[in-house]
Amino acid sequence: QVHLQGSGPGLVKASETLSLTCTVSTYSISSGSYWGWIRQPPGKGLEWIGSISHSGTTYYNPSLKSRVTISVDTSKNQFSLQLTSVTAADTAVYYCAKVGQWHSFDYWGQGTLVTVSS
Amino acid sequence: DIVMTQSPDSLAVSLGERATINCKSSQSVLNSSNNKNYLAWYQHKPGQPPRLLFYWASTRESGVPDRFSGSGSGTDFTLTISNLQAEDVAVYYCHHYYSIPPWTFGQGTKVEIK
Numbered sequence: 001q002v003h004l005q006g007s008g009p010g011l012v013k014a015s016e017t018l019s020l021t022c023t024v025s026t027y028s029i030s031s032g033s034y035w036g037w038i039r040q041p042p043g044k045g046l047e048w049i050g051s052i053s054h055s056g057t058t059y060y061n062p063s064l065k066s067r068v069t070i071s072v073d074t075s076k077n078q079f080s081l082q083l084t085s086v087t088a089a090d091t092a093v094y095y096c097a098k099v100g101q102w103h104s105f106d107y108w109g110q111g112t113l114v115t116v117s118s
Numbered sequence: 119d120i121v122m123t124q125s126p127d128s129l130a131v132s133l134g135e136r137a138t139i140n141c142k143s144s145q146s147v148l149n150s151s152n153n154k155n156y157l158a159w160y161q162h163k164p165g166q167p168p169r170l171l172f173y174w175a176s177t178r179e180s181g182v183p184d185r186f187s188g189s190g191s192g193t194d195f196t197l198t199i200s201n202l203q204a205e206d207v208a209v210y211y212c213h214h215y216y217s218i219p220p221w222t223f224g225q226g227t228k229v230e231i232k
Contacts, residue, residue: 038168045211045223045224045225045226046160046211046213046223046226047223048219048220048221048222048223050219059219061219062119062219063220095168097167100170100179101177102156103156103215103221104158104170104173104213104215105158106170106173108167108168108169109167110166111167
């Protein structure tokens, strides 16, 4: 079992930057695999945001690429998401997840609700 | 971008009966070099994170009951729940991870008890 725990502010002001961190336990990020962020706006479906490898290789959703940065800190066994210039459309539950077989997600964090306020 | 379209959007099935969910991709997600379909299925219950059911379209994730089955190839895929149980009430998503991003999800299919 791999445990992922997301953390970060639940409320972000419009035009500011959303920052979330996912802490991984019972598995070393340095061991390999990719790690991703997926979100779900209220009442809507799932949207893949982007993924990062243990060595820092990234893949981003082109629709968000200009605003997204995903980084990894192997010393803390964490990876992070930054989303700039947020609007109400970025209000969602944000999940962090581990990639299993390319690029399905086999372990997920519980999710963090982030609300963008005006 | 590859668009994933699920049908139906929702369905109600009696306990013990079969539920069938279809997923169609706008382009093939079959990699002919390894004969793998880059398609996953997830179960998502309220208040919980999604749960991986199948990857490579038909490979069952560890711990998934065998009443769940995944099938299909190319552009057409099916998730079947035979002998539906009350704990199977959820939204089910297909997800492609083929080729280059974005790796997109279907819109979801809500399964309820009739």
